[in-house]
Amino acid sequence: MLEVKDLHVSVEGKKILKGLSLTINAGEVHAIMGPNGAGKSTLSNVIAGRDGYEITSGTITYKGDDLLEMSPEERAWAGVFLAFQYPVEIPGVNNTYLLKAGVNAKRKHQGLEELDAFDFMKTVKEKAKLVELDPSFLSRSVNEGFSGGEKKRNEIFQMAVLDPALALLDETDSGLDIDALRIVAGGVNKLRSKDKAIVMITHYQRLLDYIEPDFVHVLADGVIQKTGDKSLAVALEEHGYDWVKENK
Amino acid sequence: MATNEEIQKDLEKREYDAGFITDIESDTLPPGLNEDTIRHISAKKDEPQWLLDWRLEAYRHWLTMEEPTWAAVDYTPTDYQSISYYSAPKPADSGPDSLDEVDPKLLETYEKLGIPLREQEFLAGVKNIAVDAVFDSVSVATTFKGKLKDAGVIFCPISEAVHEYPELVKQYLGTVVPQGDNFFAALNSAVFTDGSFVYIPKGVRCPMELSTYFRINALNTGQFERTLIIADEGSHVSYLEGCTAPMRDENQLHAAVVELVILDDAEIKYATVQNWYPGDENGVGGIYNFVTKRAECRGVRSKVSWTQVETGSAITWKYPSCVLIGDDSVGKFFSVAVTTNCQQADTGTKMIHLGKNTKSTIISKGISAGKAQQSYRGLVRMGKNAENARNFTQCDSLLLGDKCGAHTFPYVEVKNATATLEHEATTSKIGEDQLFYCQQRGLSEEDAVNMIVNGFCKDVFDELPMEFAVEANRLMEVSLEGSVG
Numbered sequence: 223m224l225e226v227k228d229l230h231v232s233v234e235g236k237k238i239l240k241g242l243s244l245t246i247n248a249g250e251v252h253a254i255m256g257p258n259g260a261g262k263s264t265l266s267n268v269i270a271g272r273d274g275y276e277i278t279s280g281t282i283t284y285k286g287d288d289l290l291e292m293s294p295e296e297r298a299w300a301g302v303f304l305a306f307q308y309p310v311e312i313p314g315v316n317n318t319y320l321l322k323a324g325v326n327a328k329r330k331h332q333g334l335e336e337l338d339a340f341d342f343m344k345t346v347k348e349k350a351k352l353v354e355l356d357p358s359f360l361s362r363s364v365n366e367g368f369s370g371g372e373k374k375r376n377e378i379f380q381m382a383v384l385d386p387a388l389a390l391l392d393e394t395d396s397g398l399d400i401d402a403l404r405i406v407a408g409g410v411n412k413l414r415s416k417d418k419a420i421v422m423i424t425h426y427q428r429l430l431d432y433i434e435p436d437f438v439h440v441l442a443d444g445v446i447q448k449t450g451d452k453s454l455a456v457a458l459e460e461h462g463y464d465w466v467k468e469n470k
Numbered sequence: 471m472a473t474n475e476e477i478q479k480d481l482e483k484r485e486y487d488a489g490f491i492t493d494i495e496s497d498t499l500p501p502g503l504n505e506d507t508i509r510h511i512s513a514k515k516d517e518p519q520w521l522l523d524w525r526l527e528a529y530r531h532w533l534t535m536e537e538p539t540w541a542a543v544d545y546t547p548t549d550y551q552s553i554s555y556y557s558a559p560k561p562a563d564s565g566p567d568s569l570d571e572v573d574p575k576l577l578e579t580y581e582k583l584g585i586p587l588r589e590q591e592f593l594a595g596v597k598n599i600a601v602d603a604v605f606d607s608v609s610v611a612t613t614f615k616g617k618l619k620d621a622g623v624i625f626c627p628i629s630e631a632v633h634e635y636p637e638l639v640k641q642y643l644g645t646v647v648p649q650g651d652n653f654f655a656a657l658n659s660a661v662f663t664d665g666s667f668v669y670i671p672k673g674v675r676c677p678m679e680l681s682t683y684f685r686i687n688a689l690n691t692g693q694f695e696r697t698l699i700i701a702d703e704g705s706h707v708s709y710l711e712g713c714t715a716p717m718r719d720e721n722q723l724h725a726a727v728v729e730l731v732i733l734d735d736a737e738i739k740y741a742t743v744q745n746w747y748p749g750d751e752n753g754v755g756g757i758y759n760f761v762t763k764r765a766e767c768r769g770v771r772s773k774v775s776w777t778q779v780e781t782g783s784a785i786t787w788k789y790p791s792c793v794l795i796g797d798d799s800v801g802k803f804f805s806v807a808v809t810t811n812c813q814q815a816d817t818g819t820k821m822i823h824l825g826k827n828t829k830s831t832i833i834s835k836g837i838s839a840g841k842a843q844q845s846y847r848g849l850v851r852m853g854k855n856a857e858n859a860r861n862f863t864q865c866d867s868l869l870l871g872d873k874c875g876a877h878t879f880p881y882v883e884v885k886n887a888t889a890t891l892e893h894e895a896t897t898s899k900i901g902e903d904q905l906f907y908c909q910q911r912g913l914s915e916e917d918a919v920n921m922i923v924n925g926f927c928k929d930v931f932d933e934l935p936m937e938f939a940v941e942a943n944r945l946m947e948v949s950l951e952g953s954v955g
Contacts (some may be wrong), residue, residue: 295914299912300912310903312904315921315926320913323911324913325912384912
């Protein structure tokens with residue numbers, strides 16, 4: 223589904239990713255771990271198409287297409303979703319209204335009829351239940367006045383409604399208490415399927431207790447240092463990142 | 471994804487879709503201003519002597535005044551001898567009695583602007599608005615006069631009111647904005663040509679929205695309209711005002727005066743969508759919009775609200791104000807101002823609290839793009855008898871690009887210790903993170919900009935009557951059109 227090859231990325235002249243390669247197939251769940259500043263968020267932002275990153279060499283192919291040639295919204299229409307590390311507040315813009323515009327823009331692109339308000343609200347209410355989101359959040363302004371945990375839950379709710387093929391979760395577990403983590407993880411697990419892929423960026427092994435990954439990658443110094451299964455995360459927790467570098 | 475610089479470049483390309491010129495023969499006074507000009511205007515309108523004297527008094531006062539320079543706007547001063555003070559489409563010796571007498575070219579003009587002048591167009595029940603259409607210096611049509619008269623409501627051109635209801639006009643004209651109030655108000659008092667007159671009798675709730683549509687068409691002509699609205703005890707009215715002008719390379723002057731009088735338990739809601747021609751991307755042409763608007767809440771528990779959406783004009787100088795005289799009276803000001811290219815706006819409000827328990831609210835939203843400069847200037851004054859008066863002010867500015875500016879000048883004077891004031895102000899750039907967030911959810915960049923800007927203006931748009939809220943949304947989209955390269 224996603225093929226990242228020898229990716230080099232700089233931000234304001236500083237090299238962040240230095241030849242990163244990663245292959246993700248449909249049905250797989252990947253966890254990317256690594257120390258602060260290793261380039262984890264850079265990777266997810268570059269895949270989603272955020273401005274401000276200079277791609278000096280390398281390729282990203284998504285479902286056979288050159289992802290780097292696509293605008294952020296084209297990537298969204300093609301099924302790429304990013305759950306933001308810091309979800310943005312948009313005052314005065316209704317949460318449901320934004321989502322409906324997003325869903326219908328995607329449907330229009332796919333040549334489908336736009337959903338009417340009734341059908342859309344039906345989907346929205348179902349998905350809100352999935353992440354135990356209080357219905358009052360639907361009519362509030364996007365993320366405005368939400369607590370940290372509510373913002374993260376809202377991200378997973380949006381993901382459920384937009385139904386992406388490739389979901390990137392950027393530190394979705396940070397700032398969540400244990401109950402919220404359980405709810406968010408439950409929501410993600412319900413969205414797992416054989417034709418979807420999930421990439422989780424996290425600092426903590428505890429998330430992986432709730433969402434079991436097929437692969438765990440350690441990203442440090444701009445490249446994937448080591449890849450393994452869930453046990454790698456447990457080892458990391460025990461020995462720290464330096465251990466990975468020493469035992470490459 | 472485009473950067474802010476690209477958005478800004480695209481904004482400069484926005485189109486003004488009301489910029490056409492109506493080719494119609496008109497009766498226009500030669501340029502120049504002196505006492506004869508005023509006598510001529512007064513004679514054209516067959517005015518009584520008292521009004522001519524009133525005009526001349528204003529003119530003599532104006533001669534002693536100087537054009538104000540304190541506003542944060544920069545423009546070539548107007549040569550008051552080079553503009554014409556009266557222009558009317560022919561024949562217009564008196565207002566037409568029915569639409570059949572209105573020149574088809576004028577009807578077409580308003581049709582093009584989306585202003586329905588044929589009453590049958592309302593019968594579908596979609597719209598419920600009476601319209602007074604002012605073209606250059608005269609009112610060319612007023613709809614639904616009959617239906618309104620049945621309810622006791624007077625809605626007619628002010629030139630007609632002078633003849634039909636002289637006592638009412640005499641009683642209230644110039645009592646809210648005196649002749650010598652300021653430079654532009656004095657000029658207006660001397661040369662005003664037309665505008666709307668509204669009187670809502672005691673206890674009447676006006677059965678429909680009233681609106682006046684101002685159009686400047688003739689070249690080198692100033693528009694000086696005067697509007698007077700009186701809401702008698704316990705009455706209620708919602709009034710809307712819209713404005714457009716052709717695209718011309720010359721600057722044109724628009725100096726209006728609006729006076730509102732609100733008696734016991736009455737309420738006026740006054741909304742404006744101002745879309746005068748703003749000039750081109752290099753700042754050539756456009757309307758100088760120097761307007762004095764003031765409401766006096768004379769009665770107890772009287773209420774007034776000013777809602778304005780200002781997207782047009784090269785220069786805007788405008789401070790719709792509320793004088794809260796009656797105890798427990800309420801004044802509100804909701805404003806969205808958009809300036810792009812080389813537009814400059816210095817706008818805000820004055821809330822003068824004189825009565826006990828008076829309340830005022832100010833919500834001002836400024837959006838600047840291109841090289842535009844915008845200032846919010848507001849005064850809140852609590853008089854010594856204004857026991858327990860309260861004011862809440864919120865000023866938010868949104869900047870698109872890095873060549874535009876937003877400034878806030880709040881003035882506060884408090885002479886009563888029991889008064890409460892709250893002030894909040896923010897300035898933000900339209901966030902690239904907000905844009906990216908919306909795009910990541912599947913919105914095109916243009917839709918994302920519109921959604922964020924409309925969200926920013928929501929508090930104000932919510933105050934507009936439905937018909938105008940739709941118009942305001944559309945105008946914002948036109949203003950921001952082409953924001954994606």
